[in-house]
Amino acid sequence: MDHKIVGKNTQRLDAVAKVTGRAMYTDDFFERDMLVGKVLRSPHAHARVTRIDASKAKALPGVVAVLTPADLPKIKFATAGHPWSLDPGHRDVEDRLILTDKARFVGDAIAAVVAEDLLTAEKALHLIEVEYEVLPHVLTAEDAMQEGAPLLHENRPGNIVSSFGVQFGDVEAEFQNAEVIFEGDYETSIVQHCHIESMSAYAFVDSDGRVVVNSSTQIPHIVRRIVAQALGLSWGRVKVIKPYIGGGFGNKQDVVVEPLTAAMSLAAGGRPVRYCMTREEVFIDTRTRHGMKLHLKTALSRDGKLQGIHMQVLSNTGAYASHGHSIAMSAGGKFRPLYDFRAIKYEPKTVYTNLPVAGAMRGYGTPQIFFALESHLDDIARKLELDPIELRRKNLIKLGHQDPLTKNVVRSFGIPECIEKGKELIHWEEKKQAHQGQTGHLRRGLGMACFAYASGTHPVALELAGARIVMNQDGSVTLQVGATEIGQGSDTVFAQITAETLGLPVDMVHVVTTQDTDITPFDSGAYASRQTFVTGIAVRKAALEVRQKVLEVAARRTGLAPAEMDLRDRMIVETSLGRTVCSLGDVAMDSFYDRLLAAPITSDTSANVRINAMSYGATFVEVEVDIQTGRVEVTELWNIHDSGTIINPKLAEGQVHGGVSMSLGAALLEQMLFDPVTGKPLNPNLLDYKLPTVLDTPKINAAFVETFDAAGTFGSKSLGECPTISPAPAVRNAVMDATGVAFHKIPLYPQVVFEKFREAGLLAERSVQHV
């Protein structure tokens, strides 16, 4: 299809604001006489508060309020950023209080201070007297499930939050009849989002008595509901504003600071209170990515046809459920529309422990599942002496595949082309030849891994998106969406969809980027790679309605039927002749000022999207491994994606670069560390937590195989989370190719790698050579 704007590198709408420092983030707004909030946190991993005395803190000059659990409603609420479920059986787990009198991890929030300045607030924290009854704690999922283990929450026996799995086919029969059975164990570590903007909010009560919360969030409409629920307010009394957001990656798909910040303002008589977390607090008391342990057992034929798989997953969700109950379940479904198994048994267990809370993070558990599966496939290929690429190709599902459980249909399937393209781009065969017979301490290897992902959450959850377009007098339009621009570029993509539909240049589409739940239409927010796909459908629907209304006004002017005209370059054109009949500006002025027929052209619509589209892709990577130091360097990397039609190639590449770098961080560097005895975090800062710097990041190459998916706007599918899935297992497989050593846990930190090489005798070989 021939597009004027879709598929082009439209410059980000917010680019100028961002390079000049004018873009305003939550912390950049100052209210008159703004107060600051600080939080007192538990020093113990598990403890009951037996006495709390805030009188000295309250007496400190400059302190406006001190909050303890006794000062707040005892309403347990769920923090996960999902649409509310009318079915009580599908609700998120309500296990959290704004402040707790039972600490469940080191850093759990016990009390809070509101003061005139930060120094006073910090001083006041030290004056709050708390006595704890320290309880035994558990840090690993295995320990937490042991009989007699301390329980974190009363109503969860065995500390199990969720163990809901799926199965189809007869996996036991497949194992009985299999020519070959393989088993393997894999493990991923706890990592963190590390958005550069902290978790931050400020709140006040406005002159109408409404609670206004300005927050750095991916989910303003959900924040509104949860703040109201947590504080026992009517939902309409809360108003949430989202300005520019300095990165979220899933951490801000959760309600973290907003209920407390609102409570602080209410305690201070409605005065504005800011609560901006320190970086240490962001590490400790926001969310993390679940560390998972996976056991895979696979039945297959000797020539590599996969038949059945039994996947057992142990997911450590930390002290509160957050998204824990849904992540393991959701992530386990993503490989089904990729590889063709006759039988699958998927058994996840998500378990509470006394660690920081795990929640949503780019990929929503899928990176962990694919790390295990794609490592496992390479282990199988190696044992059976099969080509790892051929093994995957042989087992791909086919276009038109319908998932037996979700009923989602695969309407576009570019993974075979992605694999072919990746192989060519990295010169797989040539490099394989060149790597033959390496003996030195620097060894190169090649690895690849595939993935599949969804576009939004259908059919598991509601996928509702709102869009509103108002045509202005000059023929430009103002677009409001409830979806959330958090840096990924969604506002620009929505402007492109609107401009394409209305025959407008992009600079005549004014997108309201600030979300205000009083004003902008309802939408659940930025997550699940849903925005271009789900909200795009709503935007396209609104633009088509505006287009129709424009043509109706033009019909009045021209006497032509609406169907005989088209919108091109701000003009109304008689389609058959290509003749301009009037300008869009004329139509717009009529719509506002015609004495008889004036009615401004608007659309205020929503789309309840009950369809999904699978996205696919693969990573191809070459690494150089230093046997003597354990250092793994990525020397070449390609991420190839089938995300349907690419609406903005440059923005899409940006998503790939960032997603790949996050996966490489998890593969090679990043890991939150805890004292195994006390559960205290050991590296909650950006120095000791090894977020990749520009020196650690290799050149990342992005490529696309553009399919057309009939379900998506202009044929588009999801991309945002996709790049974060396959790089880690591809790197792991490349290290195995280079050295023959199979790693089963990430990150491949030099020390771990070095120790394993020594164990495997690689270093001994070298010392013999030296003798």
Added chain:
Amino acid sequence: MAERIDLNLKVNGADHSVSVHPFARLLDVLREDLRLTGTKEGCGEGECGACSVLLNGRVVNSCLVPAVQAQGAEVVTVEGLAEGENLSSLQAAFLVHNGAQCGFCTPGMLVSATDLIHRCPNPSDDEIRDGLAGNLCRCTGYAKILDAVHTAAEREAAR
């Protein structure tokens, strides 16, 4: 200790006199007293570089600089990189290459890159990476930031 300290400094070419708390950081003065909120705080510990500014021509983490140390100093923030509406070569290159995503590291990144290009007019890829090593970004994998800095450095060198 004095309650407040009078601080005189020049920021983006304009003279300012402010009365600051003795513990105030240069970052606080810029953001809160002068309302130059383009400079961001990402960690407050000198690890992320979001608060990078030029202090007497050298790039510093303004979260680590006591405000009193900027007495009489000349400071340039992201707001001072453009001349009126004319963006600097670096800012223009960030637009073309899509160097900003969420945009939170962007001001610090631009300031560090400006410093780099001044110090090292024809930088190699390694030199650019070295110059930006103190600025963390989670969105871009640094790819398009590097492209933008290369482009801007080439344009500056061609002048």
